Amino acid sequence: MRKRFYLILTLYSFFIISCQKGDESVNPYQELAQLTFVNTGPFKLLYNGEPASTSNNGASFNVLPGKAKLSLVNSETGKTEFEGEFDIKPKDTLYVFQPSPALPLNLIRNTQSSEPEREGYIKIKIANFASSITDGNEFINLAFRQQIGQDPETWEPIYSEKSDTIKNVTDQFEDIYSEIPVKIEGVEINTTVQYLVEVLSPDNHPILREGKPIKLIYLPSLLQIDWWNSDGNDTVDLIGPKVYMNYINHDNLYYREDLGYWTGDISFVF
Numbered sequence: 001m002r003k004r005f006y007l008i009l010t011l012y013s014f015f016i017i018s019c020q021k022g023d024e025s026v027n028p029y030q031e032l033a034q035l036t037f038v039n040t041g042p043f044k045l046l047y048n049g050e051p052a053s054t055s056n057n058g059a060s061f062n063v064l065p066g067k068a069k070l071s072l073v074n075s076e077t078g079k080t081e082f083e084g085e086f087d088i089k090p091k092d093t094l095y096v097f098q099p100s101p102a103l104p105l106n107l108i109r110n111t112q113s114s115e116p117e118r119e120g121y122i123k124i125k126i127a128n129f130a131s132s133i134t135d136g137n138e139f140i141n142l143a144f145r146q147q148i149g150q151d152p153e154t155w156e157p158i159y160s161e162k163s164d165t166i167k168n169v170t171d172q173f174e175d176i177y178s179e180i181p182v183k184i185e186g187v188e189i190n191t192t193v194q195y196l197v198e199v200l201s202p203d204n205h206p207i208l209r210e211g212k213p214i215k216l217i218y219l220p221s222l223l224q225i226d227w228w229n230s231d232g233n234d235t236v237d238l239i240g241p242k243v244y245m246n247y248i249n250h251d252n253l254y255y256r257e258d259l260g261y262w263t264g265d266i267s268f269v270f
Contacts, residue, residue, distance in 0.1 A: 046071035100250035123177035
């Protein structure tokens with residue numbers, strides 16, 4: 001019994017001494033981050049200058065969390081199309097994004113899954129890549145007017161008079177989301193959740209193209225109003241995604257002579 005006691009005491013003392021010498025020991029376990037790339041296309045991925053993957057559709061691999069240099073190299077030309085530093089999170093998804101061949105390649109982070117939803121609203125990040133609207137990173141405002149019905153004769157949408165504005169939109173995605181309410185009171189039942197978006201200057205005057213205003217269509221097609229569970233007044237129940245990342249496509253505009261303005265669809269990244 002006494003020998004067993006001394007053995008236990010010796011092992012305990014060894015444990016205490018080992019803990020006290022923590023500065024000299026190295027923890028062999030370090031948590032890794034899963035980094036996923038989407039839409040890689042013909043580009044090779046470099047992580048801190050080393051090849052990471054050659055997949056054509058996407059790639060997921062484990063890396064150390066924290067800051068790292070990421071590069072995209074064209075597989076055909078060998079040219080480095082993108083270089084940047086990212087702070088890698090434990091579970092991170094980066095999207096290879098190029099709105100048109102004339103614009104630079106970029107990597108953007110998909111934050112939809114981690115962005116909290118808000119009842120009665122959709123959340124939007126949006127950037128402008130249409131050189132026919134502005135040159136460079138000039139600010140524009142976007143005034144959203146929700147569809148409330150449809151003209152029975154022309155079948156054209158009827159939009160609300162009141163608008164909700166996203167201000168200071170440039171050719172860069174902001175870190176935070178803007179919020180746009182989804183109205184239900186005064187909206188005809190089964191009406192599509194759609195917005196007419198007027199392009200305005202920073203002082204809220206219409207930006208003109210060839211003397212005519214620009215009014216874009218924003219249609220989050222998977223979003224629906226849950227009419228059966230909504231009371232029509234205070235509660236807005238929505239079915240479908242409520243967080244989006246969008247952009248105005250490069251020169252994707254056409255003129256509606258019958259309506260007297262330029263229009264086009266706002267595109268979706270996510």
